[in-house]
Amino acid sequence: MFTDLVGDRAAGWDRSGEIPQDVLRGLGAKGLLCAQAPAAHGGLAYSSRRNGELTAHVGSLCSSLRSVMTSQGMAAWTLRRLADAEQQAALVPRLTGGDLAAVAFSEAGAGSDLSALRTRITRDGDTLVVDGAKVWTTNAAYADLLVVFGRTEEGAGAVVVPARAPGVRIERITDPHGCRAAGHADIRLEKVRLPADALLRGVDRTPTLLVTTALSYGRMSVAWGCAGILRGCLNAAVRHTTGREQFGVRLSEHQLVARHLAELLIAEQNATRACEHASDLWDAGSPDMVTAAVLAKHVAATGAAQGSARALQLLASAGSRDGHVVARAHRDAKLMEIIEGSSEICELLLARHALTAAG
Numbered sequence: 454m455f456t457d458l459v460g461d462r463a464a465g466w467d468r469s470g471e472i473p474q475d476v477l478r479g480l481g482a483k484g485l486l487c488a489q490a491p492a493a494h495g496g497l498a499y500s501s502r503r504n505g506e507l508t509a510h511v512g513s514l515c516s517s518l519r520s521v522m523t524s525q526g527m528a529a530w531t532l533r534r535l536a537d538a539e540q541q542a543a544l545v546p547r548l549t550g551g552d553l554a555a556v557a558f559s560e561a562g563a564g565s566d567l568s569a570l571r572t573r574i575t576r577d578g579d580t581l582v583v584d585g586a587k588v589w590t591t592n593a594a595y596a597d598l599l600v601v602f603g604r605t606e607e608g609a610g611a612v613v614v615p616a617r618a619p620g621v622r623i624e625r626i627t628d629p630h631g632c633r634a635a636g637h638a639d640i641r642l643e644k645v646r647l648p649a650d651a652l653l654r655g656v657d658r659t660p661t662l663l664v665t666t667a668l669s670y671g672r673m674s675v676a677w678g679c680a681g682i683l684r685g686c687l688n689a690a691v692r693h694t695t696g697r698e699q700f701g702v703r704l705s706e707h708q709l710v711a712r713h714l715a716e717l718l719i720a721e722q723n724a725t726r727a728c729e730h731a732s733d734l735w736d737a738g739s740p741d742m743v744t745a746a747v748l749a750k751h752v753a754a755t756g757a758a759q760g761s762a763r764a765l766q767l768l769a770s771a772g773s774r775d776g777h778v779v780a781r782a783h784r785d786a787k788l789m790e791i792i793e794g795s796s797e798i799c800e801l802l803l804a805r806h807a808l809t810a811a812g
């Protein structure tokens with residue numbers, strides 16, 4: 454279904470910076486943008502592994518669309534973990550029914566360090582008031598609902614904000630380096646008044662712990678998406694190097710070219726195995742899933758950044774036009790080393806795990 458729907462349109466979406474609303478809402482209404490949502494809430498109840506394979510497939514076609522899936526899935530997962538039963542029953546069916554959602558935690562002064570969040574969620578009688586500014590929220594330009602993390606009087610929390618509520622200003626980022634049609638936007642929230650039940654009634658925790666709940670889903674989704682980027686690059690590289698001759702032989706028969714192909718295959722397999730491992734732990738409900746998701750995201754994102762550079766090297770001028778699948782992959786994959794915990798933050802988390810496990 455995604456293959457037919459995306460077809461050769463991904464390059465055009467990338468150039469225009471926009472995925473048509475009917476595409477997004479059509480997929481959303483089929484539950485495909487957050488396929489792990491439970492059937493009781495209109496979802497497809499996919500396992501993490503099955504959703505991962507779907508995400509990789511979309512990632513091989515269009516990382517902007519995959520990014521929208523990541524945000525929608527992250528919003529649904531956050532509601533599942535932090536909202537009470539009544540809130541879930543009211544909100545999750547909207548996400549499986551065609552409404553679009555974004556998750557906003559990053560701020561100008563709080564990127565890697567989420568303990569520095571400054572957005573405030575305060576009570577005023579029966580209402581909540583939200584004040585703050587979020588940056589680089591994927592899918593926000595398309596979204597109906599924003600899951601916004603901030604500080605509460607008790608600690609930290611998340612509120613669901615209608616994107617068109619008075620006081621909300623969504624400012625699209627018009628020139629992202631990659632995933633150009635993923636609807637990235639900065640969000641201003643000025644005295645946004647919401648009913649008290651907009652605050653997810655999960656337990657108050659520290660900002661970092663709260664956001665980690667959302668990030669674990671995001672990491673899994675980005676990791677599978679990067680496995681998909683590598684599959685797209687490998688296919689393009691094999692097609693090109695077996696179809697073109699230089700110096701009287703196919704490109705693939707030059708040993709230095711063959712080494713690039715081998716490295717691409719290794720990166721794709723490493724990413725896939727790490728994703729499968731993390732998804733299996735997720736599906737088994739194992740707490741080890743948290744670290745496995747960090748590992749999968751790190752292996753897949755660094756592999757995709759390096760692998761897409763190799764693919765571009767192999768296709769050379771043939772892959773150098775902006776909308777070409779490997780040119781897009783090269784730009785898109787680099788951003789995956791920055792989001793959902795940058796490579797450095799993933800390495801710090803993995804080092805901490807290694808020290809704990811050894812100790």
Ligand code: FAD
Pocket residue numbers: 524556557558559560563564565566588589590591592629632637788791792793794795796797798801
């Ligand atoms: P900084 O935190 O300023 O880091 C700058 C550099 O310093 C990085 O290389 C980082 O790894 C390194 N660094 C920082 N701290 C350390 C440390 N302790 N040790 C070693 N190195 C360190 N945010 C959302 O809330 N929602 C979204 O949907 C979303 N989507 C995004 C999509 C894209 C394409 C991008 C680019 C960003 C998105 N973000 C989103 C924001 C993203 O989460 C942040 O960009 C990311 O957390 C990094 O923060 P920063 O950009 O402020 O970099």
